[in-house]
Amino acid sequence: MLATEPGNPDKPNEDWALVSPGLAVVLDGATARTDTGCVHGVAWFAHQLGAAIVANAAVRAANLAGCLASAIDRVASLHPQCDLNHPGTPSAAVGIIRIHGNELEYLVLSDISICLATREGGRQVITDSRVSATARRVRTELANLAIGSDEQAEALLRMKRAELAARNRPGGYWVAANDPTAAEHAITGAVPLRTIEDLVVLTDGAARIVDPFGLMNWNEFVESLRDQGPTELLRRVREAEAKDPDGQRWPRNKRSDDATILHLSDIPRG
Template identity: 55%
Template sequence: MRTAVASLASGSDGDNEDWYSASPHLFVVLDGATARTGTGCSHGIAWYAAHLGAALSEGASDSTLPLQQVLSAGIERVAGLHSWCDLSHSGTPSAAVAMVRIQDDGWTEYLVLGDVSVVLDSTYGIKTVSDDRVSQTATAERRAADEYPIGTALKNEAMIRMKHAELAMRNRPGGYWIAAADPAAADQATVGRVATGDVRRFAVLTDGAARIVVPFGEMTWDELLDLAEKHGPEAVLRKVRAAEASDPLGQRWPRNKRSDDATLALAVNESGE
């Protein structure tokens, strides 16, 4: 597999709550969930994403472990690293997770938990694996927040109300699931596999990168993959930033924030095996 990755922070301060690792056989991409409320934790979101990402990269290197088991063990491991924090707090640091592992037995496995995406381009066409359960929560509060321009005080207040309503549905039946402090969340991940020989290429994206397709609609998944393969993943992220800059107040594309951390990892199967 030929691999390439790009990640851009949302702002000029360079702080990036996404995390990734990529090798010819394993991709791990995390999107730290923005904290708009208290967290009960002395560590930041980027700290959590980095430590969980490292644990998952190490755990998934054991090809005998199912990816859900890798995720469960990783969540438990990171919880042990800051057990003195209030891990029962509704806002405890969390992250969406995607993993793709290319096995020696001819299968490519994937796992998705939270609002990240794996896009597979195979002999059967494009398959997008994503988890939009979080966007199905706090719907009234989301609609209310979308009514205000980005950057206004009213928008910020509405976003806090939305976040509280969203957190009330985190990691519970009927709500959404994300990696936080409870290893049981791993059981709710979407998993699957595809024959590696059928895969021409695939991408793993955080929602900050995927927004150029959904919800912006400025590219199709085919076009995104083509651009990333021809000019590199950063070319896609630059298109994301250009689209965001064209709508700074969120009037064309209502959204939570003007820009989001964006990460795209690409793999191209040049051997066909």
């Protein structure tokens, strides 16, 4: 089951997701707070990148990092008129899961989360938190600023500039943008299919119900998905956001963010 919705109904959803037999891809386009050098925008980039990843990952012999690298290169070829070397060129976090024989392969790059629920009741959460390790001083400052205030807007811009300075370079963080070699830094792995009961791929706008809201843990999150489905969980995220519009209880960069949850159960055993 899949549910996705924009953080602001008046703006395009910069998340992108697709599920097909044996394959699922979820992307979270990074918010552009500066010029990008691209006339197309983040939503366009995420849609094009997602489609390219799906086409590449359908070839089972190709490893997932290679699929992502080729997709980044492909999308770059679609808009040569844009300044792809601009420091703010559009980018996206990526989550991929694929069934390959008797294994479930996964890839995470930047702040997508994958939660694997085992048949024995265990939970493994795979996420890439390197971006949140950048601009620490500004992030601390932001925690004390009201959402929507002039002070927050100025701090967000400083944070974005610091993030861009650390993007796709050693000691910083890695995200799908214009450089295919970023895929080499993705978190990848594989687990036996027979051990997996449920799997969830979600963007950080949906994961906030666990962190920073703390309204449930990952065990409760998976149980709620089983009982109520992803649409209800997104409703609960929006309900919590509406109760804390200024971010005083749960400091965050945006009142509401684009949010996507993909939940798969009854997984074929290969």
